[in-house]
Amino acid sequence: MLNHYRMFAAYNAWANRTLYTEVGKLDDEAFRRNLGAFFGSLHRTLNHLLTADRIWLKRFTGEGDAPTSLDAVLHEDFAGLWAARQAEDARLAAFVDSLTDGQIRSDITYSPLTNPAVITHPLGPALTHVFNHQTHHRGQCHGILTALGGPSLALDLIYFVRTEGKEYL
Secondary structure, three states, rough: OHHHHHHHHHHHHHHHHHHHHOOOOOOOHHHHOOOOOOOOHHHHHHHHHHHHHHHHHHHHHHOOOOOOOOOOOOOHHHHHEEEEEEEHHHHHHHHHHHHHHHHHEEEEEEEEOOOOOOEEEEEOOOOOHHHHHHHHHHHHHHHHHHHHOOOOOOHHHHHHHHOOOHHHH
């Protein structure tokens, strides 16, 4: 499982670089335009992804800042958001690299922001959720990007494996 999660961490960073490269070509109005995605705009959706990753990494590691709202805007500007995304992707990859198979099977306990109940389950499904959540909202960003006239990006995992991810085969 460790190699699987390492692949997901590397893929996640690659997909984010691919997406941010194209989003960075937009003007500020387009970046902030609400096109009806769950968080509205690229600006707010990309902030949500950073927010969620910080919340999960705080749960996993006990370290770092954890926003108290899923719609927190951590960075108003694209450059700051992109720099923070790269740092968070590196932090996520370092966390995955620090794990053992036993830790992946071990339980974590936390309370969701939207429900004060205490939840306990193995780390593995929560870590899988983090990567799946990124893919879900990157898909929304891709839809917004194409609606704004941007390119249709090849963000599927298999494209990563065929190009930069061959070491995970």
